[in-house]
Amino acid sequence: MKRTNWKTIYFVILLLFVPKRAMAMHIMEGFLPIEWAIFWWAVTLPFLILGYRSIRSKVRENPETKMMLGLSGAFVFILSALKIPSVTGSSSHPTGVGLGSILFGPLAMSVVGSIVLLFQAVLLAHGGLTTLGANAFSMAVCGPFIAYFVFKGATKLGWSFSFAVFLAAAFGDLGTYVVTSIQLALAFPSEVGGFMASFSKFAGIFALTQIPLAISEGLLTVVVMNFLKKYNLGELKLLRVLSKEAR
Amino acid sequence: MKKSLLLLFLVVVLATIPLITQQGTEFGGADGEAEKAITKIQPEYKPWFNSIWEPPGAETESLLFALQAAIGAGFIGYFIGVTRQRNKQTKQEIPGKSKHVTH
Numbered sequence: 001m002k003r004t005n006w007k008t009i010y011f012v013i014l015l016l017f018v019p020k021r022a023m024a025m026h027i028m029e030g031f032l033p034i035e036w037a038i039f040w041w042a043v044t045l046p047f048l049i050l051g052y053r054s055i056r057s058k059v060r061e062n063p064e065t066k067m068m069l070g071l072s073g074a075f076v077f078i079l080s081a082l083k084i085p086s087v088t089g090s091s092s093h094p095t096g097v098g099l100g101s102i103l104f105g106p107l108a109m110s111v112v113g114s115i116v117l118l119f120q121a122v123l124l125a126h127g128g129l130t131t132l133g134a135n136a137f138s139m140a141v142c143g144p145f146i147a148y149f150v151f152k153g154a155t156k157l158g159w160s161f162s163f164a165v166f167l168a169a170a171f172g173d174l175g176t177y178v179v180t181s182i183q184l185a186l187a188f189p190s191e192v193g194g195f196m197a198s199f200s201k202f203a204g205i206f207a208l209t210q211i212p213l214a215i216s217e218g219l220l221t222v223v224v225m226n227f228l229k230k231y232n233l234g235e236l237k238l239l240r241v242l243s244k245e246a247r
Numbered sequence: 248m249k250k251s252l253l254l255l256f257l258v259v260v261l262a263t264i265p266l267i268t269q270q271g272t273e274f275g276g277a278d279g280e281a282e283k284a285i286t287k288i289q290p291e292y293k294p295w296f297n298s299i300w301e302p303p304g305a306e307t308e309s310l311l312f313a314l315q316a317a318i319g320a321g322f323i324g325y326f327i328g329v330t331r332q333r334n335k336q337t338k339q340e341i342p343g344k345s346k347h348v349t350h
Contacts, residue, residue, distance in 0.1 A: 030294030031285060071326045078319025081312050085265040089272035123311050125298035188288045198288055205284065216261050219254045224323075226251055231330040 026117070026135040027180060029128025036187045041133030044110070047141045051110035058104060062238045065104075068228075072100030073112045075224060079217065080116055086209040094217035095139050095176050098147040098169030099224055103239055106144035113140025138179035147172030161242070165225045170218035177206040 032040070059066055079096030086092055100109045114136040120126040127135045147168040154164035185199035228236060236242045265274070285292060302308035 028282065028294070029298045030296035031282070031292075033292075034295060067326055067329065070322055074319040074322035074326070076319075078316050078323065081315035081319065083274075083312075084262050085269070085274040087265045087269065089265070089269040089274065091274040119315065122299065123302075124308060124315075125301040128296070128298060130296045184285070188285055188292070190288050201284065201288075212261050212265070216258045219258050219261075223251045223254050227327065231334050 026120070026127035026139070027131040027184065029121070029125065029130060031128075032131050032134055032183070032187050034130075036183070037130045037133060039133075040131075040137050040183065044114075044133045044137045044141060047107065047110040048114060048136075051107040054105060054107040055111060058108065058239075062235070065235050065239060068103055068232065068235055068239070069100075069108070069112075071224075072103055072109070073115070075099045075221075076109075076112055076116045077119075079220070080120065084213055084216065086212055088205075088209045090209060092177075092209050092213055094213050094220075095143055095173050096217065096221075097139060097143045097176075098165075098172040098217065099221050101144035101147040101172060102151050102165060102168055102221075102225070103228075103236075103241055106141075106148040109144035110136070110140045113144065134183050135180075138183060139176045142179040143172040143176035146175035161229070162222050162226065166218040166222050168218075169221035170214040173214040173217045174207065174210055177210045178203060181206045 055069065059069065076096035076099075079094040081093070083091040083093050095113070097109045097113050100112055114132070117127055117132055117135050117139060121128050121132055121135075150171045151164050151168035154167050155161075159167075181199055181202035184202045185195050188198055189195045190197035190201070229242070233242070302311060
């Protein structure tokens with residue numbers, strides 16, 4: 001944990017010297033050409049169906065985990081409502097999908113994340129319905145999968161539970177916006193330099209803004225996980241998040 | 248508990264540093280910026296679909312964002328309350344004196 005703190009401090013200091021205006025949010029309504037909008041919807045749909053099934057079977061297996069599922073959803077809800085100022089001089093918000101991915105697996109979060117995105121698209125004009133497929137793919141499919149595999153990998157390496165959770169949530173958050181950059185670059189390749197030029201432009205903008213927020217999300221996810229470890233050890237074991245011998 | 252508070256404090260620090268170091272920006276959301284970037288790359292691009300409904304102004308928008316955060320925070324608070332209570336009860340029942348618990 002000490003190591004994590006030092007890393008955080010290092011990043012903060014590093015970022016103080018890299019000021020630049022930027023943005024990072026979901027893709028806006030109507031800002032994806034129609035063929036791309038349809039394409040990303042088609043890519044995302046299977047994940048939603050699998051996710052729904054995965055949730056259904058997990059809840060049926062362990063009904064007592066229902067509350068944890070609600071918590072995962074609530075965590076996404078609150079975090080994606082917080083527009084946090086970033087070092088680049090603009091604001092963005094964390095995603096909150098890391099927590100649920102570690103608890104229920106990445107598939108379950110595709111549904112939870114999409115519900116939150118739908119809420120924001122319809123009520124807040126934030127993101128959009130035509131771009132929901134693409135936004136869900138980045139925030140509710142890729143983000144959770146990255147978080148899940150980072151968590152598994154860090155656990156395999158024998159790193160501490162807290163540090164694994166921190167890395168998973170932080171990289172899931174960062175990965176979401178990298179995918180968004182890829183999607184935008186695919187839809188809007190530059191005249192000069194094509195996809196790569198566009199991608200470096202979007203990613204330079206997105207990733208930079210998101211770095212401190214990814215760290216924040218990692219820290220917050222660790223806070224929630226520590227609470228769960230203290231009070232909900234039974235459920236964590238049911239969901240196979242913690243092995244039996246885990247401290 | 249102490250560790251959690253320290254982590255929360257770090258999050259607050261992370262969020263406030265930009266406010267101090269980045270003077271003179273409004274910390275605007277990304278949306279407008281994204282549009283600019285896209286129109287730079289493809290000046291002829293026209294959005295082909297508009298949001299069905301938009302909050303009429305900044306106030307209504309902030310209401311809805313606050314509502315979203317409140318729903319999330321409310322449930323998290325409820326969850327914490329329920330789990331701690333449940334833990335207290337199971338701890339009480341362990342000594343074998345299974346007192347009649349009224350619900």
